[in-house]
Amino acid sequence: MQHETVKAKSLLSKPIVADAWFHVNRSMNAYRGCEHGCVYCDGMAEHYHVDNFTTHIRIKENAAKVLRRELKKDGYTSQTELETETLWRFMDPEDAKRMALRVPRKKVIGVCGGVSDGYQPAEKEHKITRQVLETLLDFRMPVFVLTKSDLVLRDLDLLKEINESAFANIMFTITLSDEKQRGIFEPKASSTPERFAALKEIRKAGLPGGVMATPIIPTIGDNLENMTALAKEAKRAKAEFIQFGGMTLKPGRQKGYFLRVIKRRFPDKLSEISNIYANNNKYGTPDWKRLPVNVMLRGYKVCRSVGIRDRSVRNKLKSEPDSNNAVLGVLLDIEFYMRYMLGMPWNKIRPFHELSARIERGIEDLVELRREGQLKSRLLITDRMVSIVEEIMDTGSCRYIQDLVQKTDSKVAGETVFVAFPDE
Ligand code: SF4
Numbered sequence: 001m002q003h004e005t006v007k008a009k010s011l012l013s014k015p016i017v018a019d020a021w022f023h024v025n026r027s028m029n030a031y032r033g034c035e036h037g038c039v040y041c042d043g044m045a046e047h048y049h050v051d052n053f054t055t056h057i058r059i060k061e062n063a064a065k066v067l068r069r070e071l072k073k074d075g076y077t078s079q080t081e082l083e084t085e086t087l088w089r090f091m092d093p094e095d096a097k098r099m100a101l102r103v104p105r106k107k108v109i110g111v112c113g114g115v116s117d118g119y120q121p122a123e124k125e126h127k128i129t130r131q132v133l134e135t136l137l138d139f140r141m142p143v144f145v146l147t148k149s150d151l152v153l154r155d156l157d158l159l160k161e162i163n164e165s166a167f168a169n170i171m172f173t174i175t176l177s178d179e180k181q182r183g184i185f186e187p188k189a190s191s192t193p194e195r196f197a198a199l200k201e202i203r204k205a206g207l208p209g210g211v212m213a214t215p216i217i218p219t220i221g222d223n224l225e226n227m228t229a230l231a232k233e234a235k236r237a238k239a240e241f242i243q244f245g246g247m248t249l250k251p252g253r254q255k256g257y258f259l260r261v262i263k264r265r266f267p268d269k270l271s272e273i274s275n276i277y278a279n280n281n282k283y284g285t286p287d288w289k290r291l292p293v294n295v296m297l298r299g300y301k302v303c304r305s306v307g308i309r310d311r312s313v314r315n316k317l318k319s320e321p322d323s324n325n326a327v328l329g330v331l332l333d334i335e336f337y338m339r340y341m342l343g344m345p346w347n348k349i350r351p352f353h354e355l356s357a358r359i360e361r362g363i364e365d366l367v368e369l370r371r372e373g374q375l376k377s378r379l380l381i382t383d384r385m386v387s388i389v390e391e392i393m394d395t396g397s398c399r400y401i402q403d404l405v406q407k408t409d410s411k412v413a414g415e416t417v418f419v420a421f422p423d424e
Contacts, residue, residue, distance in 0.1 A: 001035060001055055003122055008060040012070050013114065015107070018356035020332045020339070021243075023169070023314045024144045027110035028067065030128040032058035034116040036148055036189040039261045040215055042284070043115040045250040050115075057122050064131035071139050075104045078138040105362040106166060106317050109136055110144040119149035121188065133158045142166035142317060146212060148173050148189035150198035156205055163207050167315045170202045170209040176221055177229035184265050185217065192233075200237040208315055210234070214245030216295040218276055218286065219269050227298060231306040241309035244299025246291070248284030249277045255284070296340045301412045311336060321365040323393050330392045330401055331356040337404040342411065355381060355389075366393060 012026045019025070034043055037054040044053045060066075068078070111132050112118025118129035133155055136143050143162050145152060152159075152170060162168040172195045176182040182192050190198070202209045211234040216222050227244065234242040249255040255277060263270050276290045288294075303310035311333055316325040335352050338344040358379060359366075369375050370393065376386050391398040 001057070002052070003057050003059060005061045005126075006032070006058045007062050008066050010070065011060070011063055011066045012109070018328075018332065018335070018353055018360055020336045020356075021312065022110060022144055022146065022171075023108060023312065023332070024110040025107035027114040028063070028132070029114045029116045030060055030063045030112065030118045030132055031116045031120060031122060032060070035120045035122060036117055036186060038148075038186045038189065040185060040217065040247055040249070040254075040258055042248065042250065042254060044257060045254040045284070046252045047250060048115055057120070059122055059126050060128060061126070063128050064135045067132055067135050068139075071135075071141070074107075076106075076139050076141070078135075079140060080138055106141055106319065108142045108144055108169075108315075108317075110146070111136070112145055112147055117147055117149060117189075118145070119147045119151040123149075123151060130155055130158065133162065137162050137165065140165045140318075142315065143168045144171070145169070146171045146173060148186060148195065150190045150194045153198050153201055156202070159202075159207060160205055166318055168207055169313075169315050170199075170207055171212050171312070172196075172199050172209070173212045173214065174230060174234075175213055175216055177226050177233065181220065184261070196233050196237045199234075199239055203238040203240075208240060208313065210239040210309075210312060211237075211242040212245070212312075213242055213299065215247030216244055216299075217247055218291055218293070218295075219272050220266065222293040222295050222298065224298070224302070227295075227302045228306065231299075231302045231308055235306055235308045239308065240313050241311055242299075242303060243310060243312050244295050244302075246286065246295050248286070250282065250284035251280040297408070297412050300341060300408055304409075321367065323366040324359055324363065326396055327366060327389055327392045328356055328359050330397060331359070334401050334404060337401065337408060341408040342404065351381070351385065355379060355385065 011028045013028065016025055016027070032050050033053045033056055034041065035054060035057055041053065043050060111129060118132070123129050133143065137158060143159070143166070145159075145168070159168040159170065174192055174195050176185060177192060179191060199209055199211065211230065213227070213230050216227070221227075231242050249258055259270065259274060262273055276286045277284070279287045300310050314325065314329040314332060316322070331352050335349055335356065338349045338352070363369075363378065366375065366389065369378050370390065375389060376383065379386070379389070381389070388398050388400055
């Protein structure tokens with residue numbers, strides 16, 4: 001294993017809006033490469049230009065410094081600066097309030113789970129992710145963590161503080177309940193029981209958190225036994241949800257390595273898996289017709305039978321009005337169901353996505369807008385969409401999503417479904 005310290009020139013990814021999977025706005029990687037060595041890892045693909053991804057780890061020693069610089073460039077002020085800034089200390093409270101209003105809306109920063117795990121073994125010694133968390137706490141930024149390591153518990157003190165000042169949402173990627181299989185596909189990550197135990201502790205500490213059961217490996221992890229065991233364990237750990245997802249294999253290094261391991265460890269599965277990814281799609285998406293199981297639909301069904309939420313939860317930003325968060329949460333659920341459960345075309349999904357993005361980028365309290373009769377003009381939506389927004393504001397849900405859920409139930413039961421768009 002080669003460890004090399006490097007200086008990063010930049011850190012944060014381009015802004016992301018209305019992310020229906022992780023609810024993140026910017027992401028970053030404290031390391032290049034990942035020692036966890038997952039056989040299916042996307043980071044191995046040529047697309048990311050990281051050679052020897054699992055054996056040569058580049059440690060971004062200046063990550064926290066670069067992050068501080070980038071946050072300041074985006075207009076954020078750290079708590080340390082606020083407390084020492086003479087201008088703020090002696091300013092008229094009303095002026096200070098007006099200035100504070102000009103601070104841009106807080107972005108949710110994904111500190112790991114981009115193209116490397118921030119809690120991989122190198123973090124024990126180098127503590128780059130910890131330094132990053134300290135910086136984010138100083139800026140009172142909300143944080144998202146996705147990891148396969150229980151090393152995250154080392155930083156529980158910091159994460160709790162972040163959760164009090166903004167929020168810290170901790171998700172664990174867990175894909176295989178069988179430890180022998182987990183050892184083959186995720187060799188240096190924490191074991192499955194260790195990850196569930198860590199999640200349990202995170203939840204006990206009062207932090208939001210759940211399970212991303214993705215990628216589910218076709219023909220190996222997509223059986224009912226594995227998926228049900230994961231959902232039951234997630235429920236026992238008091239996870240807010242478990243969300244299942246499929247696997248992509250980009251042609252080239254990623255697919256080549258994965259298939260070599262399958263040939264060695266699961267020779268009887270080689271021809272079926274090779275066929276599923278024979279299309280060589282540049283994004284690595286499988287040939288859907290050759291997949292033995294739709295893991296999204298099976299995951300939905302499993303969650304229903306176990307009694308756990310099948311969707312990640314959107315957390316409210318401190319500055320965000322309750323109604324805006326409630327509407328956003330349901331709109332993102334609508335997008336998720338339309339897209340991944342029912343396979344509806346983008347032109348149908350787009351109005352919901354665009355509305356989510358508009359609200360998320362920052363808009364006045366929807367309650368106020370409604371009182372002033374400005375929902376339609378400020379949100380730039382049709383009357384039908386206005387009624388959906390109002391229904392969510394009044395009840396926390398709407399008939400449209402209930403209809404989508406019902407259609408998903410029918411699809412799971414093998415029935416043909418027709419889904420009407422709100423304006424049809
Ligand atoms: S933990 Fe994530 S980034 Fe690291 S090797 Fe596994 S899949 Fe890749």
